[in-house]
Amino acid sequence: xxxxxxxxxxxxxxxxxxxxxxxxxxxxxxxxxxxxxxxxxxxxxxxxxxxxxxxxxxxxxxxxxxxxxxxxxxxxxxxxxxxxxxxxxxxxxxxxxxxxxxxxxxxxxxxxxxxxxxxxxxxxxxxxxxxxxxxxxxxxxxxxxxxxxxxxxxxxxxxxxxxxxxxxxxxxxxxxxxxxxxxxxxxxxxxxxxxxxxxxxxxxxxxxxxxxxxxxxxxxxxxxxxxxxxxxxxxxxxxxxxxxxxxxxxxxxxxxxxxxxxxxxxxxxxxxxxxxxxxxxxxxxxxxxxxxxxxxxxxxxxxxxxxxxxxxxxxxxxxxxxxxxxxxxxxxxxxxxxxxxxxxxxxxxxxxxxxxxxxxxxxxxxxxxxxxxxxxxxxxxxxxxxxxxxxxxxxxxxxxxxxxxxxxx
Amino acid sequence: xxxxxxxxxxxxxxxxxxxxxxxxxxxxxxxxxxxxxxxxxxxxxxxxxxxxxxxxxxxxxxxxxxxxxxxxxxxxxxxxxxxxxxxxxxxxxxxxxxxxxxxxxxxxxxxxxxxxxxxxxxxxxxxxxxxxxxxxxxxxxxxxxxxxxxxxxxxxxxxxxxxxxxxxxxxxxxxxxxxxxxxxxxxxxxxxxxxxxxxxxxxxxxxxxxxxxxxxxxxxxxxxxxxxxxxxxxxxxxxxxxxxxxxxxxxxxxxxxxxxxxxxxxxxxxxxxxxxxxxxxxxxxxxxxxxxxxxxxxxxxxxxxxxxxxxxxxxxxxxxxxxxxxxxxxxxxxxxxxxxxxxxxxxxxxxxxxxxxxxxxxxxxxxxxxxxxxxxxxxxxxxxxxxxxxxxxxxxxxxxxxxxxxxxx
Numbered sequence: 001x002x003x004x005x006x007x008x009x010x011x012x013x014x015x016x017x018x019x020x021x022x023x024x025x026x027x028x029x030x031x032x033x034x035x036x037x038x039x040x041x042x043x044x045x046x047x048x049x050x051x052x053x054x055x056x057x058x059x060x061x062x063x064x065x066x067x068x069x070x071x072x073x074x075x076x077x078x079x080x081x082x083x084x085x086x087x088x089x090x091x092x093x094x095x096x097x098x099x100x101x102x103x104x105x106x107x108x109x110x111x112x113x114x115x116x117x118x119x120x121x122x123x124x125x126x127x128x129x130x131x132x133x134x135x136x137x138x139x140x141x142x143x144x145x146x147x148x149x150x151x152x153x154x155x156x157x158x159x160x161x162x163x164x165x166x167x168x169x170x171x172x173x174x175x176x177x178x179x180x181x182x183x184x185x186x187x188x189x190x191x192x193x194x195x196x197x198x199x200x201x202x203x204x205x206x207x208x209x210x211x212x213x214x215x216x217x218x219x220x221x222x223x224x225x226x227x228x229x230x231x232x233x234x235x236x237x238x239x240x241x242x243x244x245x246x247x248x249x250x251x252x253x254x255x256x257x258x259x260x261x262x263x264x265x266x267x268x269x270x271x272x273x274x275x276x277x278x279x280x281x282x283x284x285x286x287x288x289x290x291x292x293x294x295x296x297x298x299x300x301x302x303x304x305x306x307x308x309x310x311x312x313x314x315x316x317x318x319x320x321x322x323x324x325x326x327x328x329x330x331x332x333x334x335x336x337x338x339x340x341x342x343x344x345x346x347x348x349x350x351x352x353x354x355x356x357x358x359x360x361x362x363x364x365x366x367x368x369x370x371x372x373x374x375x376x377x378x379x380x381x382x383x384x385x386x387x388x389x390x391x392x393x394x395x396x397x398x399x400x401x402x403x404x405x406x407x408x409x
Numbered sequence: 410x411x412x413x414x415x416x417x418x419x420x421x422x423x424x425x426x427x428x429x430x431x432x433x434x435x436x437x438x439x440x441x442x443x444x445x446x447x448x449x450x451x452x453x454x455x456x457x458x459x460x461x462x463x464x465x466x467x468x469x470x471x472x473x474x475x476x477x478x479x480x481x482x483x484x485x486x487x488x489x490x491x492x493x494x495x496x497x498x499x500x501x502x503x504x505x506x507x508x509x510x511x512x513x514x515x516x517x518x519x520x521x522x523x524x525x526x527x528x529x530x531x532x533x534x535x536x537x538x539x540x541x542x543x544x545x546x547x548x549x550x551x552x553x554x555x556x557x558x559x560x561x562x563x564x565x566x567x568x569x570x571x572x573x574x575x576x577x578x579x580x581x582x583x584x585x586x587x588x589x590x591x592x593x594x595x596x597x598x599x600x601x602x603x604x605x606x607x608x609x610x611x612x613x614x615x616x617x618x619x620x621x622x623x624x625x626x627x628x629x630x631x632x633x634x635x636x637x638x639x640x641x642x643x644x645x646x647x648x649x650x651x652x653x654x655x656x657x658x659x660x661x662x663x664x665x666x667x668x669x670x671x672x673x674x675x676x677x678x679x680x681x682x683x684x685x686x687x688x689x690x691x692x693x694x695x696x697x698x699x700x701x702x703x704x705x706x707x708x709x710x711x712x713x714x715x716x717x718x719x720x721x722x723x724x725x726x727x728x729x730x731x732x733x734x735x736x737x738x739x740x741x742x743x744x745x746x747x748x749x750x751x752x753x754x755x756x757x758x759x760x761x762x763x764x765x766x767x768x769x770x771x772x773x774x775x776x777x778x779x780x781x782x783x784x785x786x787x788x789x790x791x792x793x794x795x796x797x798x799x800x801x802x803x804x805x806x807x808x809x810x811x812x813x814x815x816x817x818x
Contacts, residue, residue, distance in 0.1 A: 002587040002620040002678035003528040008689050018695060043480040053473040056704065057466055063665070064462040066801065071452040071663035105514050105666075105702070112697040116549070119412040136696045140525070178411040211411040254480035255703035256472070257514075269411035280417050286427060287545045288521040293514070293702040294664035295465065392475065 007140050010154070012147040016132050016376035017041050023360070024370055037399040039326070040370040042187070042344065042388045044252040046318055048299075049311030052251055055302035059295050070294065075286045077103025077260070078297045084304040085260060094232040100264050100278065102285055103300075105292045107217045107246035107259040112137040113288070114213055114242060114261065115179065117280050118269075122178035127170060128159040129188055129377030129384075131215065134181040152379035161380050162189055168338060168347070169193050172204035178269075180205065182231075183215040185222060188377045188386040189347040190339015192227045198234045205240035209270045211277075212241040217259075220250045220316050222342045238264035239274070247296075249319075249344065251303040251312040258296040319344045322389035322396045329400035330387065334409040346387040347374070351409045353383045360385060367402040416549050419563070421556040425541050425785035426450050432769070433779055446808040448735070449779040451596070451753065451797045453661040455727055457708075458720030461660055464711035468704050479703065484695045486512025486669070487706045493713040494669060503641040509673050509687065511694055512709075514701050516626045516655035516668040521546040522697070523622055523651060523670065524588065526689050527678075531587035536579060537568040538597055538786030538793075540624070543590040561788035570789050571598055577747060577756070578602050581613035587678075589614065591640075592624040594631060597786045597795040598756040599748015601636045607643045614649035618679045620686075621650040626668075629659045629725050631751045647673035648683070656705075658728075658753065660712040660721040667705040728753045731798035731805045738809035739796070743818040755796040756783070760818045762792045769794060776811040 020040050028036060062068035076082070082098035089096050104110045111133050115124075120142045126134055135154070138144060145155030153159060158177050160170035168191035169184075182201060184193040205212050214231040222229055231237045246259035263281045268274045302308035327340035330348050340346040348371075350359040356373035363369045363385070372388065374381025389396065429449050437445060471477035485491070491507035498505050513519045520542050524533075529551045535543055544563070547553060554564030562568060567586050569579035577600035578593075591610060593602040614621050623640040631638055640646045655668035672690045677683045711717035736749035739757050749755040757780075759768040765782035772778045772794070781797065783790025798805065 001585070001618040002531055004678065004681050004686070004689065005526055005528055006680075008526070008692065011692065041481065045475065045478065045480065047475040047478050048469075048472045050473060053469050056469050060457075060462050060465050060469075063457045063661075064459060066454065066456040069454065069456050069661070071454065071661070071799075072450065073664055106699050108699040109697060117414055117417070119414055122411055133696060140693070140696070176410070209410040252472075252478070252480070255482055255700070257699065257702045269413065271415075272413050277413070280413065283417065283420065284549070287542060287549070288518060290515050290517040290666065291664070293666045293705050295704050296702050390480075 005140065007142045010139050010144065010146055011136060016372070019376070020370065020372060024364065027364055034368055036364070036368050036370055037391070037395050037402070038370045039388045039391055039396070039399055040372045042249065042390050044249065044254045044390050045392055046252060046315055048252050048256070049303060049308050049315065051306065051308035051311055052299040052302045055308070056295050056299040059298035073291045073294050073297070075289055075291050076282060077101065077292060078294070078301070081297050081301050084301050088304050089230060089232070092229050092233060094230050096232065096262060097265065100262050102261045102263065102281060103292050103297060104259045104261060104285070104289065105257040106248060107215065107244045108133055110244045110259060110261040111213070111215055113284070114244070115141055115143070116284060117277060118179060118211070123156070123158060123176070125158040125160055125173050125177040125180045127162045127181065127183065127186070128153070128379060129162060129374055129381035130181065131183060131187050132377065152382070159378070162186070162191065163380055167191060169197050172201050176208050178210055180210055180212045181215070182212055185218040185343040187218065188345055188372065188374060188381065190343035190345040192222060192342040194226060195228050195234060198228055198231055202231070202234050202236050202240060206236055210240065211267070211269055214241050214243045216243055217246045218249055218343055219245060220313070221320060221344055223320065224342055227342060232264070238266040239268060242267065247300050247303055250316060251299070251308070252315055253296065253299070256296045256299060258292055258300045318393070319389045322391060322393060325396055325400060326387050326389055329404060333404055333407060340389070344389040346389070347384050348387055350383045350385060356382055356385050363403070363407070366406045367399070369399045369403060414549065416551045419548050419553065419555055420545060425781070428785070429779065429781060433773065436773055443777055445773070445777050445779055446800070446804050446811070447779045448797050448800055448805070448808055449781045451658065451799050453658065453663045453799050454801055455661060455724055457661050457665070458712060458717050458724065460715065460717035460720055461708040461711045464717070465704050465708045468707035482700045482703050482706070484698055484700050485691060486510065486701060487703070487710070490706050490710050493710050497713050498639060498641070501638050501642060503639050505641065505671060506674065509671050511670045511672065511690060512701050512706060513668045513670060513694070513698065514666040515657060516624065516653050517542055519653045519668060519670040520622070520624055522693070523653070524550055524552070525693060526686060527588060527620070532567060532585070534567040534569055534582050534586040534589045536571045536590065536592065536595070537788060538571060538783055538790035539590065540592060540596050541786065561791070568787070571595070571600065572789055576600060578606050581610050585617050587619055589619055589621045590624070591621055594627040594752040596627065597754055597781065597783060597790065599752035599754040601631060601751040603635060604637055604643060607637055607640055611640070611643050611646050611649060615645055619649065620676070620678055621646070623650050623652045625652055626655045627658055627752055628654060629722070630729060630753055632729065633751055636751060641673070647675040648677060651676065656709050656712055659725060660708070660717070661724055662705065662708070665705045665708060667701055667709045727802070728798045731800060731802060734805055734809060735796050735798055738813060742813055742816060749798065753798040755798070756793050757796055759792045759794060765791055765794050772812070772816070775815045776808070778808045778812060
């Protein structure tokens with residue numbers, strides 16, 4: 001008699017973005033012909049860099065000829081890509097070995113799967129609000145109790161509230177925790193941690209033999225000085241932190257799928273001497289994964305250097321300009337906004353403490369603009385919405401005009 | 410104090426193929442200049458179908474233009490691909506809904522991850538020998554005890570011995586089990602289950618409310634009548650079976666990465682009414698995965714119909730001809746061989762019951778040919794080697810000539 005993994009039953013609700021898609025679809029069906037402008041999901045909209053396209057087409061040419069065809073690659077990723085990433089990190093003064101990089105089909109998969117390395121008994125600290133994948137993957141793995149509907153939180157997690165008071169960057173927890181998920185530049189708040197703020201977490205982790213899972217998927221959006229692009233810019237981080245990043249938001253690979261995870265050889269925890277976690281992740285990926293698409297990997301190599309890098313940077317600048325337009329537009333109508341300077345996301349406070357799903361519905365219904373309700377990222381997001389700068393410039397401007405015209409704050 | 414998932418420590422040894430690669434590398438380093446012919450890993454060698462390449466290049470063209478660019482697709486896969494798969498199964502008289510298909514980055518990932526849906530208490534039946542991913546993923550998930558070195562088996566699994574006596578297709582177990590992994594055409598033995606043999610498992614599963622995880626990654630290699638290409642050709646299978654398949658061996662997508670899993674709506678188990686497992690896998694994929702590469706998916710659509718289908722079929726025929734050459738060559742020198750008719754794999758008995766790793770070393774050292782030691786798939790494979798038909802024809806012929814010349818049985 002097969003029985004199910006009951007932890008799935010604990011999951012509070014459908015994944016946030018499918019729920020937004022569902023609500024939007026329902027609205028559209030009752031408003032035939034109305035154009036909906038989407039500033040919700042962080043989904044890239046501009047063309048792939050030409051150098052990336054050329055590299056991927058060249059790879060397909062090779063695959064179309066038996067003399068240059070290749071089948072399975074290494075589960076850990078192409079050596080050329082891992083070595084290009086070594087050089088990429090050297091730009092920020094971070095020295096890593098190619099064997100510390102593991103190429104994947106994207107940061108989401110890695111962010112969800114990384115917890116597999118750790119005991120189900122481990123206590124997990126999560127920022128509130130947070131990217132739902134950190135939460136849901138640990139719920140499914142059994143590291144929580146039930147969802148407390150009244151609180152909007154799971155029993156068993158330690159939540160690190162990210163709020164206006166702390167500038168959306170929490171301090172390390174008071175109590176001992178085992179795993180800590182951090183995301184900077186932050187999704188959804190757009191806040192970015194300083195060197196000192198990250199150092200406080202690294203010091204905490206070394207002291208308590210905790211592991212930090214650092215999601216830096218938006219690192220290329222940092223424009224101001226003094227904010228680390230990699231946690232390994234902080235001394236000691238290789239002993240206690242795993243870093244996850246992606247080509248999605250840098251080079252427009254959201255649909256192409258390519259990311260990477262760094263598990264330093266020095267990484268250690270209570271019952272794992274340095275080297276063991278690196279080899280465990282190697283074994284995990286060799287068993288549960290068969291490498292990222294070789295075509296995507298060819299594109300990734302092109303994105304990291306030369307024209308491909310410059311063209312990817314231009315994409316980031318484009319979205320950052322959208323972010324500026326959104327931020328200034330929302331400020332103009334009187335909303336309090338955060339983020340959008342070192343991040344593609346603007347974190348806008350709802351008027352008069354309105355619930356974020358209510359504000360979502362108003363923006364959809366009155367302005368025909370889709371945003372992401374902050375409550376979907378955790379209770380501390382309940383009076384915010386996340387506005388994404390991923391969109392065609394003309395649509396972003398149209399959305400802002402409609403918000404300015406139809407929304408009274 | 411973070412602590413590790415101790416189940417990783419139970420894993421008996423490195424994943425089979427890395428171990429083969431390691432031994433081969435060591436041999437090559439001491440035999441500079443010697444050419445090694447690889448009939449080990451089931452790794453495709455012939456060019457991708459032209460129609461598939463055209464479709465993928467066309468997709469890249471679309472991604473290079475902001476008017477036709479697309480970002481994240483549905484986690485479950487493109488509707489067009491899911492619908493093409495519906496039509497593909499209709500060829501075999503199997504009616505499925507597009508919402509029962511989940512597109513992935515390959516059968517290996519799905520075969521490893523599917524166990525996530527089920528309780529860690531479930532008892533798992535596995536063919537011996539078997540593809541190591543079924544075994545290792547369940548070890549990591551905690552469904553076994555320790556590895557028993559003397560037996561070469563994990564405590565806690567129910568092993569279904571696949572041997573010469575039963576034609577390498579076992580009967581359902583005597584005792585009650587919860588999850589049953591079946592692979593037909595089988596990797597590694599090349600055996601293929603008849604309708605009656607599969608029906609015995611389906612009847613067993615319905616009676617005991619067990620779930621069959623059916624790996625049909627080699628279904629396109631079935632050439633003889635009377636062997637189901639899909640388990641859903643067997644009445645009742647939708648109530649008790651999940652099917653996993655891939656474009657890797659049909660269309661040469663080993664490096665491109667694309668596969669699919671079918672979770673029928675009718676599927677049910679002890680505590681899951683029909684519909685629940687389908688929605689759980691949907692939730693799992695939406696949380697732990699972000700969709701297969703859109704470029705690969707465009708190729709997959711092309712592979713299923715028209716020229717792409719015919720060209721993919723021609724690839725299969727090419728490898729099947731290799732299989733015939735290998736099978737007949739090994740028989741000629743006096744080895745007892747199985748498989749290779751409805752499968753790309755030949756399962757060859759070692760001479761005089763020799764251990765498979767020993768025979769591997771002899772074939773490498775004397776004939777410069779790499780095969781896969783059967784013992785790597787489980788103790789019942791200890792006196793067999795798997796010979797793969799994936800290779801250039803000229804290399805397959807050269808390998809067979811070297812074996813004929815240098816191996817005395």
